[in-house]
Structures are given as C-alpha cells and as structure tokens.
Amino acid sequence: MAAAIASFIGGTVSIILFTMFAPPLAVFALKFGPQEEFALMLLAFATFIGLGGDDIPKTIFSILLGLVLAAVGFDIISGQPRMIFFDMVEFQRGIGFLVLAIGIYGIGEMLWTLESTKGQIKMHNVKITWARMKENFGEIGQYINSTWVGSFIGFFVGTLPAAGATPAALMSYGLSKTFSKDPDSYGKGNISGVAAPEAANNAASTGSMLPMLTLGIPGSPTTAILLGGMIIWGLRPGPLLFQESPDFVWGLIGSMYVANVVTVLLNLALIPVFIRVLAMPFTLLTPIIFVLCVLGVFATTDRMFDTWIMLFIGVVGYLMRKLNYPVAPAVLAIVLGPLAERSMRQSLISSQGDITTFVTRPISLTCVLLALLLVSYPLIQRYTRKRKAAAATE
C-alpha cells in the first residue's frame, strides 16, 4: 500500500520535473565529469554509515567486504585479471550484484529467520476491508517526508548517465534513515523505510530517460532497449530530438503519466491477491524461497559456479547477521564499488595524480562537503544525545 503510493508520488514528481526541465537538466548532466561522479559516489557511501546503526566499525567492515568482492574479475582500467582466488578462471567474470544480493537476502535471511523463530513462525491471515484501506490512506503522513526525499534523489541520480535506479534507491534509504527520528525502527517495520526507496526507484527510472533522449546514452538496461526500438523507427536520440520529433517526445512523456496512474491502480487492486502470500505457512514458504534463489541465479548467470558462490555467500550473510554485522552496506558497496573505482581512477589519470582535483571543481566540492557532513552527523547526534542524557540525570 505504502509502496504503491510512494511509487506513484515518486513517478509523478519525476515526470513533472522531466516535463519542465529536461533541456537544462541535460546541460547539467554534461557538467558531470569523472570527478563529480566520484564525489557523488562518496556521498552515496557516506549515506551508508547511517545505514549500519550505531556500530560504525562494523559498518565499515561490511562496506570493505563488499568492495573486495566487487574488485574480483578484470581491472576496469587496464583489463588485467585481478583477485582471482585459487587461480580459478571462473572468478575472471567477477561476482555479480545479483549473486551477492540473492545470497545475503535470500539464503542468509532464510537461515536467520529459521533459527530465530525455530520454524514456529505464525503468519496472519490479513483481511482486506474498505475500512482498513481508508485507515491506510490516513497513514500517508507517516511516510510522506521520506517519499519526497526518495522522489527528488531518485530523479537526480537517475538523470546522471550510468548511475541508474539501484544506487538511487539505496541512497534515499540511507538518507531517510539517517535523518529519521527513530532510525532503529528501520528494517523492523517502519513504513518510511519502504516508501523512500520505492519512490526513488520509480523516480530514477523516469530520470534515466533523460540521458537516453537528450544524449543518446542509456542509463539502464531498460532504456537501452528503448533506444534500440527508437533507432529502428528512424528516431535518433540526441540533442536535436526535442526539436526534430516533438510529437514523439511529448507523446512519450504523456505515456509516462498514463503508465504511472495505471500502475498505482493495478497495484492497489491486486493487494488482496499479493497479501495471500503472507497467509502461507513458513514451512512451505522456505523451500519455495530456496528453489527460487537457486533457479534465479542459475537462470541469469547460466553457471553452476555462481550458484555455489551464492549459497556460500548466503551462509556468510547468515553469520554476519548472527554476529551483528549490518549486511546492507556490503550489498551497496558491490553495486557502487566499480562505479566509484572507475570514476576515481579516471579523475586521477586526468589530473595526473593530483588529489585536489576533487575539491577544486564546484559540484564535486559540494558533494564532498555534504559527504563529510553526513559521515559526522551520526557522531554529532550521539554526542548531543549523551549530553542531553547527562543533563537529565543531573
């Protein structure tokens, strides 16, 4: 419910921004060189610190683990194989985001839930009534702020070529958790934690249309397919598209409005069907999840090797949860690690090794400062809390 509404708001905000500001935003996207991209990644990593809760060293460990796994495969600049464990050629293809995410969130979570509930989990049969739906609509106020955060971050991150929806969703989750009044409730049923990434995800998919239409660079696999479709019909995305084919461009933008409305209606109408999954006993759900995890990885990578890696990572993920290490930062690091590495090395090559290149450009400087602020925010927050507590006991 919240997901559907947040998604709708995120989508609508970003289409309105798109409609009004597409050409100036395209110019802004051009200002984003490697330095700015790296600074943005730094900002994204800074939002993770807030993600991991109070134990900052454990969060940093988790980020580093993700970065190490992301480095497996080919060096992205020189193309040399690196971090090939046990000299197995299978590692040359690297460890995909999907393999890691399914391992940690599929297998790892499953093991954790099995252990913590001893299989005795009770699912409730939720009844959907108009009264409940109405009540749900009334709860919008609880998550509207994180929905706005998600919508704007999603759109802007989405418009940058090669960033895409995943970093946008993760960043907005981290941000809305950092600035939440009650960060501990994230991941334990706080609806804002669903709303922020849902809004960002949808906003970013609209945002990623921008570099595709105005620069001819698809920011995501979906827009790459659209690009192919447009070339067949003789439309060449680029700076002239808005002038040469206005009927097509505005028709496309119009269709995005319609699609957004249709999606939210479908989502709301189908809630009673989706919710049936919750009524399924956990003993039945577990084997289904396991089969889907294995099948999912094999279907996308076509290798048993990746399936084994996924299962292994699942066990690691379970151990991390048991030892109270946050797992989300590791998943984020494997998505953003390669992007950050590439942009950092590009920047340093172009400045011939001069590290000040990140702070001498205005956009990049702003991002770096924001990142520093974000990293120090939890520390300041803890300090003020302690002082307040001390003041209260006196």
Add this chain to the structure above:
Amino acid sequence: MKFIKTLTVSALALSVSAPAAFAEWEPRKPVEFIIMAGTGGGADQIARLLQGLIEKKDLSSRPFIPINKPGGSGAEAMRYLQDKAGDNHTIMMTLNSFYTTPIIQPDLGVDVTQFTPIGLMAMDTFLLWVNSDRDDITDLDSYVAAVKGAGLDWKVGGTGSGQEDSVLTAMMEAAFDYKVTYIPFPGGGTVAKNLIGNQIDSTVNNPAEQMEFYRAGNSKPLVQFTTERMPAFPDVPTAKELGVDIEYFMQRSVNGPPGMDPEAVEFYVNLFGELFASQEWQDFCTSDGLTCENFMTGSDLGEFHKSNVVAHTALIEQVGASAITGE
C-alpha cells in the same frame, strides 16, 4: 569472384555432409547477443538495431537479447564466449578489440581464431573530434599545435587501454611526436558525452557515436582515417590527403563461441545475411558512414580475422604495447 567461389564450395561441402539438417535448426531458447563494449557506443547501437530488425522482420522464433559486457576492453566478453564453447545460443557483436585485447593480455587465454565466424556486417572508421567551442582549432595543424602546447594536460577520451581507439591514439602520438593523457571510459557514447561536456579535449569516435552531437553543432571533426572521404563527411579531409600515413578501419562482425554446430551456424549466417541485405541496414550504413559492400562469412571471415590478428600484432609491436596501456 574468389569470394563467391569459396562460398559455393563450402556450401557444397556442407550440403554433402548433412543434407537434410539445413534450415531446420532454429533456436530453442532466447539467444544471448553479447556486445563486447558499453551502452551507447557504436557496437551497442548496431547490435540493438540488428536485434530490433530481427524482431520487426520476425526472423527468429526466439528473441535475441543484447547483453553488454564491456569489462577490461572486451576481455570479459571474450572470456565469456570462450567459456560458452559448443553453445548454439550465444553470439557476439565484435569490434577491433577482438584482435587487440588478446594480444595485449596473453593471460586471458583466448584465441580468437578459434571462435566461429558468422558474418561481417560493416567496416567502420574513426574521425578525430574536438568540441566546437575550441575556436582555436580549425584543422589538423592547429590541433597538433594545441596538443603540443598543452602537453600531458591534453586529455584524450577513449574506450579502454587496448581498444582500437587507444591503438589509433598511440599511432597519432608516434606520427606527430607528442604525448597525451588517455582516459578510459566504459563506452563510445560516454566518451562522446564527455567531449561535449568539456571533460576531455579530443576523441577518436566512430561517426555514429558523434553524429547527433555533430548535427547539433556541439562537436566538429578534423580528420578522417579512411582511404577516401566518406559521403557523410564530404568536407573533412582524410589523413592521407594531409600527408599523414594513418589509415585505420574497424570491423563490425558477428561471431559465435568455438565449436558451434554447423546447422546453427547456417541459421545465423542466413539470418545476418538477410539483415545485411535489408533496406534498413543499408540506410543505416549510409547515414552513419559505415561501409557495407559485401557480406563476408564462413572461412573467408576466418581468414580475415587471422590476417587482422597478424596486422594488429605488428601494429602493437610498432607503437609498443606500453604506449597503448600507458604503463
């Protein structure tokens, strides 16, 4: 003539060995159409156009799914294809890094002459581009002067060390006796965008990659590295005309993994042959400055790959592998 003869002979030879199996083979699951470069680049645009045409013309009962594997200047894609030996449902859109990357990285363990040649779709080329804001650069001489003045501050964008644009950049460094800083990006489209955004100073992009920015007046070509001027760029001189002996072409061919079944090869050859002859493809070639005169296939394409590997080995030796990798 020789080409047609070989084709007939090989067709005859094949028809004797497996008479009825021809044309009966069809994909039984979606075909992975690997692109050994990033999104928005020349190879990507071509592969996505071909994939769309396959669907539009209903040439295959199963879909072709384009997948970009740009890592390590195509190393990732080639390793992937090598691992798929004997698979009939994976094909790859290649460019010249198909030759250069395995030469520069012998550890990769890939021998491209072992891959199954399917069809040569086009010969592409490169032009030298600068941002149209650079009023001080109007021709090759003023370009060389500007680069020499800037020294290592001059930033050339490309698609990766060992990619054909880095070979061409090294060839230019040798010819004009200057040194530049070469910055690798994940694809030709991103390179083009960074030139327009003034993040880099010059590029050697394919015509298709810069075409829309060129038409919008954001970038300007200085030289083309072809034998003769392309119809799409009648006012841009060739390097040869200016007395510089650099000529460089890029092949755009479709290849399969080693050990594909001959029936499957036959299916793909027919399919891409039909696409090659289509009006849509020929129109794309004209507008984007590609040369699409004959559809080379089978052992001819295999020989073509072999001679290109030899030529690129010599070229890399001449400019030095270190000039390309920047080490």
